[in-house]
Amino acid sequence: MDQQHEAGNLGMWVFLVTEIMFFGGLFACYTIYRALHLEAFETGSRLLEVQFGAANTAVLIGSSLTMALAIHAAQAGKRKSHIIFYLILTMILGALFLGLKFTFEWHHDYIEHLVPGFGFAYTGPYAPGVEMFFCFYFFMTGLHALHMIVGLGVLTVLTIMAARGRFSAEYYYPLEVSGLYWHFVDIVWIFLFPLLYLIGGRYAMGGGH
Amino acid sequence: MSTAVADIPHGTPAESSRVNYLNANYGIRSWLLTTDHKRIALLYLASITLMFFVGGAFAVLMRLHLIEPQGALVEPDTYNKLFTMHGVIMIFFFLIPSIPATLGNFLVPMMIGARDLAFPRLNLLSWYIYIVGSIFTLYAAITGGLDTGWTFYTPYSSTYSHTQVVPVALGVFITGFSSILTGLNFVVTIHKMRAPGLTWFRLPLFIWAMYATSIIFILGTPVIAITIFLLGLERLLHIGIFDPAIGGDPILFQHLFWFYSHPAVYIMILPGMGVMSELVTCFSRKRIFGYSFVAFSSMAIAVISFLVWGHHMFVTGQSIYAGLIFSALSFLVAIPSAIKVFNWTATLYKGSISYQAPMLYALGFIGLFTMGGLTGLFLASLATDVHLNGTYFIVAHFHYIMVGGAVMAYLGGIHFWWPKITGRLYPDGWARFAALIIFVGFNLTFFPQFMLGYLGMPRRYAVYPAEFQVLNVMSSAGASILGVGYLIPLIYLIWSMRYGPVAGPNPWKAKGLEWETSSPPPTENFEEIPVVTEEAYDYANPNLGVPRV
Amino acid sequence: MSGHIVPVRIYLGVFLALLALTALTTAVAFYDLGKWNTVAALAIAVTKMLLVILFFMHLKYSSGLTRLILLAGFFWFALLVALTLSDELTRNWTPPPGPWSALLPFLHRLIL
Numbered sequence: 001m002d003q004q005h006e007a008g009n010l011g012m013w014v015f016l017v018t019e020i021m022f023f024g025g026l027f028a029c030y031t032i033y034r035a036l037h038l039e040a041f042e043t044g045s046r047l048l049e050v051q052f053g054a055a056n057t058a059v060l061i062g063s064s065l066t067m068a069l070a071i072h073a074a075q076a077g078k079r080k081s082h083i084i085f086y087l088i089l090t091m092i093l094g095a096l097f098l099g100l101k102f103t104f105e106w107h108h109d110y111i112e113h114l115v116p117g118f119g120f121a122y123t124g125p126y127a128p129g130v131e132m133f134f135c136f137y138f139f140m141t142g143l144h145a146l147h148m149i150v151g152l153g154v155l156t157v158l159t160i161m162a163a164r165g166r167f168s169a170e171y172y173y174p175l176e177v178s179g180l181y182w183h184f185v186d187i188v189w190i191f192l193f194p195l196l197y198l199i200g201g202r203y204a205m206g207g208g209h
Numbered sequence: 210m211s212t213a214v215a216d217i218p219h220g221t222p223a224e225s226s227r228v229n230y231l232n233a234n235y236g237i238r239s240w241l242l243t244t245d246h247k248r249i250a251l252l253y254l255a256s257i258t259l260m261f262f263v264g265g266a267f268a269v270l271m272r273l274h275l276i277e278p279q280g281a282l283v284e285p286d287t288y289n290k291l292f293t294m295h296g297v298i299m300i301f302f303f304l305i306p307s308i309p310a311t312l313g314n315f316l317v318p319m320m321i322g323a324r325d326l327a328f329p330r331l332n333l334l335s336w337y338i339y340i341v342g343s344i345f346t347l348y349a350a351i352t353g354g355l356d357t358g359w360t361f362y363t364p365y366s367s368t369y370s371h372t373q374v375v376p377v378a379l380g381v382f383i384t385g386f387s388s389i390l391t392g393l394n395f396v397v398t399i400h401k402m403r404a405p406g407l408t409w410f411r412l413p414l415f416i417w418a419m420y421a422t423s424i425i426f427i428l429g430t431p432v433i434a435i436t437i438f439l440l441g442l443e444r445l446l447h448i449g450i451f452d453p454a455i456g457g458d459p460i461l462f463q464h465l466f467w468f469y470s471h472p473a474v475y476i477m478i479l480p481g482m483g484v485m486s487e488l489v490t491c492f493s494r495k496r497i498f499g500y501s502f503v504a505f506s507s508m509a510i511a512v513i514s515f516l517v518w519g520h521h522m523f524v525t526g527q528s529i530y531a532g533l534i535f536s537a538l539s540f541l542v543a544i545p546s547a548i549k550v551f552n553w554t555a556t557l558y559k560g561s562i563s564y565q566a567p568m569l570y571a572l573g574f575i576g577l578f579t580m581g582g583l584t585g586l587f588l589a590s591l592a593t594d595v596h597l598n599g600t601y602f603i604v605a606h607f608h609y610i611m612v613g614g615a616v617m618a619y620l621g622g623i624h625f626w627w628p629k630i631t632g633r634l635y636p637d638g639w640a641r642f643a644a645l646i647i648f649v650g651f652n653l654t655f656f657p658q659f660m661l662g663y664l665g666m667p668r669r670y671a672v673y674p675a676e677f678q679v680l681n682v683m684s685s686a687g688a689s690i691l692g693v694g695y696l697i698p699l700i701y702l703i704w705s706m707r708y709g710p711v712a713g714p715n716p717w718k719a720k721g722l723e724w725e726t727s728s729p730p731p732t733e734n735f736e737e738i739p740v741v742t743e744e745a746y747d748y749a750n751p752n753l754g755v756p757r758v
Numbered sequence: 759m760s761g762h763i764v765p766v767r768i769y770l771g772v773f774l775a776l777l778a779l780t781a782l783t784t785a786v787a788f789y790d791l792g793k794w795n796t797v798a799a800l801a802i803a804v805t806k807m808l809l810v811i812l813f814f815m816h817l818k819y820s821s822g823l824t825r826l827i828l829l830a831g832f833f834w835f836a837l838l839v840a841l842t843l844s845d846e847l848t849r850n851w852t853p854p855p856g857p858w859s860a861l862l863p864f865l866h867r868l869i870l
Binding site: 003006007010011014015017018019021022023024025026028029032033036037040116117118120128129131132135136139 | 428431455
């Protein structure tokens with residue numbers, strides 16, 4: 001493999017380490033506040049809709065598969081239409097994720113007055129801590145969504161490049177390097193799902209630890 | 210034996226007119242759209258020099274104000290803005306990029322025998338990102354400034370300050386990505402693009418220092434990015450995770466802030482230490498004493514620097530048990546720095562020392578950095594820190610390291626590599642004079658501040674008790690001398706670009722791949738990629754600096 | 759790093775495993791296992807992450823340097839969390855609870 005390909009790969013992994021630390025700051029704060037305000041976080045978590053979180057997780061996992069298949073198509077020297085097919089499928093799944101999140105989850109939360117800074121009005125138990133939980137929910141999923149949008153932009157560029165026949169079995173490293181980024185965004189969600197949606201448990205309400 | 214200017218090999222006029230990276234293309238577009246690491250280094254040099262003098266101007270105003278106990282110049286609110294903007298600009302826009310973005314960008318590919326960095330376009334992007342960040346910060350400076358201190362502590366910064374928190378925070382946030390890209394570029398370049406025969410333990414120690422600094426760039430900067438981001442959100446939304454009303458902890462902001470900002474001070478000093486290894490060896494005509502100790506201590510500093518941040522928070526209400534851990538680790542981090550000082554000193558021992566300007570800066574560094582470092586131990590100790598925290602002792606401590614250390618190393622490096630970068634020699638007589646002025650001015654400015662701090666004068670205060678006036682006046686007098694000292698190199702270095710004698714490929718007869726090509730180098734650095742067969746700093750070898758061009 | 763082409767069936771296998779683990783973690787949340795709920799959720803998430811990293815991101819076929827770099831990233835995140843928690847969780851420890859109080863005489867001598 002040529003030097004630019006190796007360098008590009010290494011460069012992307014190093015960039016992903018910076019992303020680990022970037023999200024890591026948020027995850028660290030989350031860990032601390034969850035440790036200090038567990039019941040409030042559990043209460044807040046139960047106000048989220050698990051089915052959307054789970055569905056979105058499946059959607060994103062699917063998009064990782066299609067991304068891997070797009071790279072595979074290039075490596076195996078398939079026709080460019082194969083590569084474009086998988087790239088577009090990845091973009092559709094990514095857009096589906098964002099669509100579900102913004103229209104069903106966030107919009108719903110806004111109507112329920114659960115968005116801090118935008119008319120937050122929760123009157124149940126542990127109200128201050130629940131507001132803190134929702135700060136984390138929106139900051140973390142928002143930052144994740146931002147990264148997804150950037151990813152969609154990158155995928156668009158890749159699709160255009162593929163349409164112009166730029167990729168081959170010898171030259172596919174932009175796909176590979178972008179794939180690393182896309183998988184990373186998937187991994188962040190893999191952690192966000194249980195940490196945000198599954199804290200409180202969905203067994204009978206009132207049951208505690 | 211000392212070498213006077215006349216003995217330094219000059220280049221012939223023909224050498225200065227040969228095609229090199231400076232004259233290969235003309236026009237502003239060839240500069241603003243360049244991907245040549247050497248030109249990008251010069252773009253950075255111009256930008257950070259500008260920011261240095263802007264930050265310096267704030268310092269001048271502060272020292273003028275502090276001539277009188279009740280303040281001689283400005284209102285207290287304005288004074289708060291002066292020290293804040295001085296800190297923000299000097300730290301984020303001068304010190305952190307200084308050596309890595311100028312000398313690092315210029316020298317890393319050359320020292321490893323490469324034609325450019327791994328990602329030349331990312332390199333250009335990082336400069337543009339730096340410029341955008343600077344514009345936001347300068348805009349904030351002229352539209353009201355910031356008064357939170359460069360440390361942005363909550364809840365003052367998130368809730369109560371009425372100044373330009375968001376523009377400055379945005380400027381710092383954006384510029385952070387410039388650092389990250391530089392660090393990423395260096396790491397990949399050093400791993401993947403070394404010349405044949407250049408094993409890790411043959412690398413110049415400057416490269417080890419750049420590598421260690423890049424580790425800190427990569428692992429630390431993203432954390433301050435997210436912290437500033439969260440601060441901005443809290444300020445804009447009036448709700449956030451540092452807000453006690455919803456169970457938030459303002460001290461958590463400090464944890465996140467210092468997780469980066471402590472390693473950041475090692476970002477500021479490690480490159481200077483790298484420069485030191487190059488200067489001390491060349492001007493003692495000796496190989497470095499304890500090469501692997503110096504190399505490993507750079508890595509050790511990079512790692513341990515991440516474990517000590519709580520020593521900035523001993524008096525904030527942090528748990529005393531955490532304080533104990535951080536205090537012990539802070540003592541530990543002093544050890545690799547001390548190891549380096551011992552190795553440089555041992556290199557000097559029985560060396561053939563000459564006292565050109567770069568060496569004067571290097572010798573100044575050894576003394577002043579040691580003082581700064583030792584005073585850090587007073588602050589690492591929990592009990593004494595309770596007395597000294599928030600006083601001028603801290604101000605003196607970090608200025609000894611940042612100015613007496615990092616800036617002097619930076620100036621030494623700029624002088625040392627100036628012939629390589631510009632193809633011209635600067636007037637060494639003026640340079641030595643300026644180095645002495647800077648040394649005297651620096652000590653007169655900051656040594657009284659140790660005494661002021663010990664006696665109890667708080668930092669960041671616009672007024673002070675009358676009994677501290679004498680020391681304050683001494684400090685301000687020193688600052689005026691220091692200011693003059695910094696202006697002198699600005700003048701003669703710019704002068705030398707046009708009127709200085711033409712330099713040959715290796716005026717210092719130094720070892721290193723960068724000296725084996727012409728001055729200034731051609732755009733592609735080397736006509737042929739060199740093959741390395743000897744150890745670093747092999748000054749005993751008579752084959753000195755034989756140019757390959 | 760590639761050059762190495764991962765067969766499609768491995769990708770499909772990993773995909774199905776990831777979906778199964780997602781279903782599992784969701785299902786486990788509907789049972790009260792006390793603190794083991796969190797342990798299970800994290801363990802499953804880490805497993806999913808490893809599958810993505812090793813196979814989709816080709817780390818299984820990559821150099822030691824790449825693995826070291828990734829490991830460093832996780833380690834540094836752990837440092838951030840651990841040392842910050844060392845403050846946030848011990849603020850009200852006067853005196854330190856439980857077995858930690860055995861250290862008290864030793865700590866007194868250090869501080870005083």
